[in-house]
Amino acid sequence: MLHWLRQYRRAMLPGDMSAGIVVAMMMIPQGMAYALVAGLPPVAGIYASILPPLAYALFGSSMTQSVGPMAIVSLMTAAVIAPLAPAGSALYGVLAAQLALVAGVVLLVCGALRMGFLANFFSRPVMSGFTVGSAIVIAGGQLKPLLGASFPQFHTPSAVLGGVSLLLLLLGKRYLARLLQRCGLSAAHADLGGRLAPMLVVLAATAAMPLLGLQALGIHATGAVPSGLPELNLATSSSHWRALLQPGLLIGFIVFLMSMSAAQTLALKRNEKLVSNQELFGLGAANVASMVSGGFPVTGSISRSAVNFSAGANTPLASVITAVLLAAALVAPTGWLALLPLPTLAATIIVAVLGMLEFDTLRMAWRYDRGDAAAWAVTAAGVLALGVEAGVVIGVLLSMGTLIWRASRPHIAVLGRIAGSEHFRNIERYAAQTQSDILVLRIDANLFFGNVEAVSERIEEELRTHPSARHVVLVMTAVSSIDTTALFALSEWNASMRRRGVCMHLAEVKGPVMDRLRESDLPAQLSGPIFLSTAMACNALQECREGGVAEYI
Amino acid sequence: MLHWLRQYRRAMLPGDMSAGIVVAMMMIPQGMAYALVAGLPPVAGIYASILPPLAYALFGSSMTQSVGPMAIVSLMTAAVIAPLAPAGSALYGVLAAQLALVAGVVLLVCGALRMGFLANFFSRPVMSGFTVGSAIVIAGGQLKPLLGASFPQFHTPSAVLGGVSLLLLLLGKRYLARLLQRCGLSAAHADLGGRLAPMLVVLAATAAMPLLGLQALGIHATGAVPSGLPELNLATSSSHWRALLQPGLLIGFIVFLMSMSAAQTLALKRNEKLVSNQELFGLGAANVASMVSGGFPVTGSISRSAVNFSAGANTPLASVITAVLLAAALVAPTGWLALLPLPTLAATIIVAVLGMLEFDTLRMAWRYDRGDAAAWAVTAAGVLALGVEAGVVIGVLLSMGTLIWRASRPHIAVLGRIAGSEHFRNIERYAAQTQSDILVLRIDANLFFGNVEAVSERIEEELRTHPSARHVVLVMTAVSSIDTTALFALSEWNASMRRRGVCMHLAEVKGPVMDRLRESDLPAQLSGPIFLSTAMACNALQECREGGVAEYI
Known part of the structure; x- marks a missing residue:
């Protein structure tokens, strides 16, 4: 705990500063977008991005992990809460915070029982199939806000703004880094600059709302954002707590899996020792902290952590800086956030999850082991057909089934x-x-x-x-x-x-x-x-x- | 299918005849008792003992397996149906038959997909803990019929009859075989004769009801038993079918596990080849047949199969003979069955499940591998605290958890x-x-x-x-x-x-x-x-x- 602080050297500060700033710029649109995926008001995404990384900095094991809202965990949150509370109600937000608490306690208990081996319950093909299936479900869920109406209908001004945002984001993802490099930035800096495309597009779209009078055309915006942190309110019935118990177990499991898979990638890059039991504590604390700040379940995100790492993060101080900046953004006048157009946010979500559509694992499994390829396909199909919660159960059963099936034919x-x-x-x-x-x-x-x-x-x-x-x-x-x-x-x-x-x-x-x-x-x-x-x-x-x-x- | 019939030799007939008769004598009290465990009228236990062994004889792989009602599967049936229908209602019986159909279809599908490896999902300590936990739950559930009132209260005449029955059954189990041997029977025959103690006690108690006027003292009996097979009625709402889907999966799994563990023991004794995929078909067909005859989920029973084997069964013809005898018993005047006192039936159940209280596995695991001993204890405690359905899930998770935990520390x-x-x-x-x-x-x-x-x-x-x-x-x-x-x-x-x-x-x-x-x-x-x-x-x-x-x- 905080061992990194005792070993802190001044030379680490510039890297942590720049990473903290870049990730904060990335977090604002991403946090709000993933809050929408979870069925919550966008500001909840900012709430969930402040205390959790601080808690993780205290208890977690990875130096460069960025903990906060994450697409798949948000999708699972929506799947759990939607049947229990009407969308947009105060109860919905309360239950989402409670769910973070349940998941956090589950993770802390697993940490105390040294159950880090739980990270090995998913095979990689199953994990990949689960991720791809979830990405498709998330993108599909954003079609309505993107088009301003349920597909195949659309609300023309919304659809045009959504389409333009989507186009700009895709172009930005593809060409912004190259453009910046031509303008004289180093390859590394240009690459980081390219990561800010979503922030730029969101700012531009927000500015366009009053300037071009888009709201009058019927384009929906996020609406008023309260300043400061929300009040904590967990007074719900015991039946609600009971209903959250089993989903909390599943979400805790997925939080751990997602974060471990991000941390493992980083550890290989940094030759760092990863302590899975420590990771359980870090994530547990982060989720309890998310509850305190009125957020929802959070985890380490591979894309954000990669940015954090390549922006120069040396220690969790980078995450502390991100958190401070986001808190400052909430204390500052937040009126402009109310004007953020929903079609643009939907476009950022779609572009973000496009990066999760990874078919390399399927291709390699198909060549190497048809059984693993089948496990990929069944998991992805399970998420699409039966939902993300059932997908987790299917994934575990398939991983274990493959294992027992292979074991049942010893040489x-x-x-x-x-x-x-x-x-x-x-x-x-x-x-x-x-x-x-x-x-x-x-x-x-x-x-x-x-x-x-x-x-x-x-x-x-x-x-x-x-x-x-x-x-x-x-x-x-x-x-x-x-x-x-x-x-x-x-x-x-x-x-x-x-x-x-x-x-x-x-x-x-x-x-x-x-x-x-x-x-x-x-x-x-x-x-x-x-x-x-x-x-x-x-x-x-x-x-x-x-x-x-x-x-x- | 029926390959045993083509290879049938006359020399096999005497063994099959005697086994068929002995098992039928054993099946009448046992079937009725396990129907009570399942929350059904006792006669349903006879219904479930006629068509299922015939279907298994057609499709199953074991030569000496005796398929019919079984204590743990009956307990699971009660756990599934009790929340869906009032005890004693017609709906309860219909849902129990539907559950057999769902479990049967699950087993047939698993057989078609060649998923016989599913039998390896439980480790032996987990299986043993599950069995012991279930046995305690079953015995506990029989205290009320045994005493004629909820413990610690009791209805004196019922409790006396129950106590006497219990005593006679325990004495019979312990000394009847020895007594018969002293009377000049061979050891093997005396052992078989000893197995008929429950039938003798049940007959004596039934005779005592009118002779000693016990019914007038307030001792409950099973009540009128309709002759012949019941009418098939599966017209329930689609929500009922949906509610039975997941429990049907679990029960199908347990049906398979219980039957495989019996069949494996037999196969080791007879040096027989056991084909687990064939076993899935046999059990699937048996459960579908149980539905047709208005029964409930059935499986192979280790105790009954052992009797079948030691009474000389050579082929499934023994089971066919049992089924014919039971059908004849239903067609014959069944008035006497109405007088069968419930305290005596409860005593037969308690004595039967006492044989399932096996602590050797725990003892050996404790000496050999504390992790396996802990898995035993957690599974048994899980069944006692959370019920038999949760126990199955806990058992699978523990078996898999042990496996992954061990794998996570390679040498x-x-x-x-x-x-x-x-x-x-x-x-x-x-x-x-x-x-x-x-x-x-x-x-x-x-x-x-x-x-x-x-x-x-x-x-x-x-x-x-x-x-x-x-x-x-x-x-x-x-x-x-x-x-x-x-x-x-x-x-x-x-x-x-x-x-x-x-x-x-x-x-x-x-x-x-x-x-x-x-x-x-x-x-x-x-x-x-x-x-x-x-x-x-x-x-x-x-x-x-x-x-x-x-x-x-």
């Missing part, structure tokens, strides 16, 4: 002896010698509940095709762990084989696995020792046979 | 060369020589989304502690698969290292993994070939250094 090789040596190899790949009464099987996977049935079936199959086998040697070179389920299974296989007059043996059990097995009854149940090597096992069993001993004891 | 060893050899070993266990500019890491786990972050963090850590490393060799001997997420990660590690002037190399990639990698861009991104052996990698990198080549290309 098992029948081994034979390379003539004249102590080496045993897969008989399908090597000319290796087998003995009819000794079946040697190498299990090439950790034994756990997801694959014991498959291993069991394979052993039974081999016993059927080798009816004269009297000994089964399981070679455990590749087994790094055996869970309780597999321990039971080993014991049951041993009993089942013994009933048929077959002895089960283990060989080449790894040190740590052996240490654990000694805690169990298994070694006592086996008919014979656990052999150090496959060769020793086969030699011993052969000697027994030649000595006329029917069963190895 | 990675820094390797050094055994002096004068081509062998590389873990420097923590062997006196092996390292070179300051070449860091050799062996990754002892398959690379997938659950562990790439952990591997990444470990590599970064090693790079921090070995700042002079210019080459990182990842030794892939233990990596049997690389998923899409890990493929991206390898590519990102390579890029991240290169930015710092470090070259990443791969060595000893397994054949099947290499075949897959060739489909990707990774080999082209690496600075150098993928080395066949660790020694070849280190030799080549050393030669480069000695030849004055700064970077290996």
